[in-house]
Amino acid sequence: xxxxxxxxxxxxxxxxxxxxxxxxxxxxxxxxxxxxxxxxxxxxxxxxxxxxxxxxxxxxxxxxxxxxxxxxxxxxxxxxxxxxxxxxxxxxxxxxxxxxxxxxxxxxxxxxxxxxxxxxxxxxxxxxxxxxxxxxxxxxxxxxxxxxxxxxxxxxxxxxxxxxxxxxxxxxxxxxxxxxxxxxxxxxxxxxxxxxxxxxxxxxxxxxxxxxxxxxxxxxxxxxxxxxxxxxxxxxxxxxxxxxxxxxxxxxxxxxxxxxxxxxxxxxxxxxxxxxxxxxxxxxxxxxxxxxxxxxxxxxxxxxxxxxxxxxxxxxxxxxxxxxxxxxxxxxxxxxxxxxxxxxxxxxxxx
Amino acid sequence: xxxxxxxxxxxxxxxxxxxxxxxxxxxxxxxxxxxxxxxxxxxxxxxxxxxxxxxxxxxxxxxxxxxxxxxxxxxxxxxxxxxxxxxxxxxxxxxxxxxxxxxxxxxxxxxxxxxxxxxxxxxxxxxxxxxxxxxxxxxxxxxxxxxxxxxxxxxxxxxxxxxxxxxxxxxxxxxxxxxxxxxxxxxxxxxxxxxxxxxxxxxxxxxxxxxxxxxxxxxxxxxxxxxxxxxxxxxxxxxxxxxxxxxxxxxxxxxxxxxxxxxxxxxxxxxxxxxxxxxxxxxxxxxxxxxxxxxxxxxxxxxxxxxxxxxxxxxxxxxxxxxxxxxxxxxxxxxxxxxxxxxxxxxxxxx
Numbered sequence: 001x002x003x004x005x006x007x008x009x010x011x012x013x014x015x016x017x018x019x020x021x022x023x024x025x026x027x028x029x030x031x032x033x034x035x036x037x038x039x040x041x042x043x044x045x046x047x048x049x050x051x052x053x054x055x056x057x058x059x060x061x062x063x064x065x066x067x068x069x070x071x072x073x074x075x076x077x078x079x080x081x082x083x084x085x086x087x088x089x090x091x092x093x094x095x096x097x098x099x100x101x102x103x104x105x106x107x108x109x110x111x112x113x114x115x116x117x118x119x120x121x122x123x124x125x126x127x128x129x130x131x132x133x134x135x136x137x138x139x140x141x142x143x144x145x146x147x148x149x150x151x152x153x154x155x156x157x158x159x160x161x162x163x164x165x166x167x168x169x170x171x172x173x174x175x176x177x178x179x180x181x182x183x184x185x186x187x188x189x190x191x192x193x194x195x196x197x198x199x200x201x202x203x204x205x206x207x208x209x210x211x212x213x214x215x216x217x218x219x220x221x222x223x224x225x226x227x228x229x230x231x232x233x234x235x236x237x238x239x240x241x242x243x244x245x246x247x248x249x250x251x252x253x254x255x256x257x258x259x260x261x262x263x264x265x266x267x268x269x270x271x272x273x274x275x276x277x278x279x280x281x282x283x284x285x286x287x288x289x290x291x292x293x294x295x296x297x298x299x300x301x302x303x304x305x306x307x308x309x310x311x312x313x314x315x316x317x318x319x320x321x322x323x324x325x326x327x328x329x330x331x332x333x334x335x336x337x338x339x340x341x342x343x344x345x346x347x348x349x350x351x
Numbered sequence: 352x353x354x355x356x357x358x359x360x361x362x363x364x365x366x367x368x369x370x371x372x373x374x375x376x377x378x379x380x381x382x383x384x385x386x387x388x389x390x391x392x393x394x395x396x397x398x399x400x401x402x403x404x405x406x407x408x409x410x411x412x413x414x415x416x417x418x419x420x421x422x423x424x425x426x427x428x429x430x431x432x433x434x435x436x437x438x439x440x441x442x443x444x445x446x447x448x449x450x451x452x453x454x455x456x457x458x459x460x461x462x463x464x465x466x467x468x469x470x471x472x473x474x475x476x477x478x479x480x481x482x483x484x485x486x487x488x489x490x491x492x493x494x495x496x497x498x499x500x501x502x503x504x505x506x507x508x509x510x511x512x513x514x515x516x517x518x519x520x521x522x523x524x525x526x527x528x529x530x531x532x533x534x535x536x537x538x539x540x541x542x543x544x545x546x547x548x549x550x551x552x553x554x555x556x557x558x559x560x561x562x563x564x565x566x567x568x569x570x571x572x573x574x575x576x577x578x579x580x581x582x583x584x585x586x587x588x589x590x591x592x593x594x595x596x597x598x599x600x601x602x603x604x605x606x607x608x609x610x611x612x613x614x615x616x617x618x619x620x621x622x623x624x625x626x627x628x629x630x631x632x633x634x635x636x637x638x639x640x641x642x643x644x645x646x647x648x649x650x651x652x653x654x655x656x657x658x659x660x661x662x663x664x665x666x667x668x669x670x671x672x673x674x675x676x677x678x679x680x681x682x683x684x685x686x687x688x689x690x691x692x693x694x695x696x697x698x699x700x701x702x
């Protein structure tokens with residue numbers, strides 16, 4: 001049965017897992033924080049659902065628990081880094097930090113980092129920049145999960161795009177180029193639920209309501225079909241070609257234990273202060289976002305949310321009241337605890 | 352009745368129009384070229400359909416035919432320019448040129464330019480960067496043309512995004528954040544045709560097939576609803592807040608002769624050579640794009656196109672055989688010729 005737990009309990013458990021898998025303490029803390037955040041914010045597709053794969057990859061040495069992230073090319077505001085096959089969350093934290101530093105020195109930072117892995121929620125890294133008074137932008141290669149417009153083979157990624165900037169509350173956009181993230185299809189499949197037709201396609205390229213058919217074909221539907229496809233192709237070509245690394249078509253997914261993933265990310269930071277005081281920027285953004293919140297609502301809508309706000313509301317509620325973890329997730333986490341000989345996740349109650 | 356004309360004839364006519372309206376020769380040539388390109392590439396929403404408004408705004412001094420584009424803030428790789436209310440095509444050409452120069456010096460260029468106007472096809476400017484061996488990216492504020500997700504008032508723009516980079520042929524993505532560009536709705540309305548339900552909404556926020564209802568409500572449908580809306584909000588907040596200028600909600604459209612438009616654009620250029628030889632970048636991109644062209648086709652699809660290729664095919668054909676201009680467009684152009692006392696557009700034949 002599902003059980004309730006708290007952010008603190010989950011955080012303690014995850015830190016123990018990653019420490020046991022030889023990640024340095026500060027890195028184990030960071031990755032645990034990102035996963036707890038995803039659960040608190042209701043972005044379950046980037047939460048503990050990925051733990052079986054993350055742990056197995058570390059155990060099989062397919063991911064480096066102690067990466068030495070190096071600079072391949074330093075071009076001032078622009079750089080190419082090597083993530084040394086570290087966990088995507090660790091490589092990305094450091095690459096965005098490097099990017100922010102470049103933006104402090106050169107007003108803009110543009111950092112490509114290759115030899116990385118699945119980085120979870122893209123918003124994690126743009127928030128780093130926004131907290132420093134910057135506009136943060138990021139994207140990444142992914143596994144092949146959509147067909148190019150007109151095709152029926154999974155050859156393009158659903159490359160998420162995140163943008164964050166300092167406003168009150170902080171505006172945080174995080175969107176994949178598929179109508180939904182693959183994690184939600186996985187979740188539906190594991191829960192034995194059907195999915196809306198707009199989510200994905202079967203192996204013949206036809207819409208389907210069976211999540212297992214979508215997972216078999218690896219064909220999510222791209223936003224506005226040719227537009228999502230085109231944007232994905234553009235992002236993918238740029239990231240892979242400039243870094244001399246793999247396109248999404250050749251990325252090894254976290255479920256495939258045959259080799260390293262070879263993911264490339266892009267981070268951009270624009271130092272607002274170089275053009276205008278951050279306070280003025282934020283005030284202007286706040287006025288705009290408030291105006292939008294107060295536009296007339298469509299039928300059946302109770303509240304208009306700006307990007308990131310639904311997640312913020314949920315986070316506040318879940319921090320206060322704890323949250324439920326499904327039976328499937330608990331079983332997976334218990335199995336990991338068992339394998340690593342550590343204490344299982346602490347439950348506050350059965351739901 | 353519709354008539355055939357050639358690129359050369361249209362170019363000559365448009366140059367004459369803009370010269371007569373006091374634009375410097377080189378600027379009249381540039382803007383004519385961009386409009387002819389749009390017609391050749393079949394992007395008619397950005398072609399001569401805008402001439403009645405462009406000319407009227409110049410005649411009413413709502414647009415400055417001889418802008419002095421100045422630098423408000425020079426921060427090396429980053430800058431904020433003032434477009435001095437010039438035609439969007441002129442301001443954007445110069446701003447992207449400035450951006451490219453910054454990328455040559457600092458490896459990356461990020462240029463915001465305010466006090467501009469409707470800039471036509473976004474691809475025009477990213478192609479400038481790609482021709483210099485760079486990755487070009489651009490976006491802009493627009494008129495309010497979509498509702499924020501959950502709302503039913505036109506308060507957000509459909510901010511187009513263009514990305515181009517050097518490949519063979521050059522990959523050129525140009526997409527608005529609405530399912531279709533407003534120009535196609537205008538075209539359907541003028542032609543008395545109905546439109547698909549996915550294009551836009553009526554004043555109650557319900558889908559409609561009547562283009563006039565969409566023009567009345569100013570409510571285009573955003574790509575993937577909350578995703579297009581979110582991306583637009585993020586872009587708009589950044590461009591307006593950093594430049595201290597208007598959000599799309601307050602932009603005065605080219606059909607509204609009550610004042611200056613106050614459009615802001617963003618241009619980004621990344622100097623590929625700073626990280627890897629352009630030749631290697633292009634080779635890698637070519638391999639990727641070729642692989643995508645050759646993926647298995649969905650039912651009923653004859654060819655898989657990469658972004659920009661449908662337009663290239665059309666351009667080659669139209670350059671060779673000329674192209675047709677509709678009766679409505681011809682009437683508008685003849686009226687302009689009449690008003691400015693210049694020769695009308697030369698037709699090669701009636702269609």
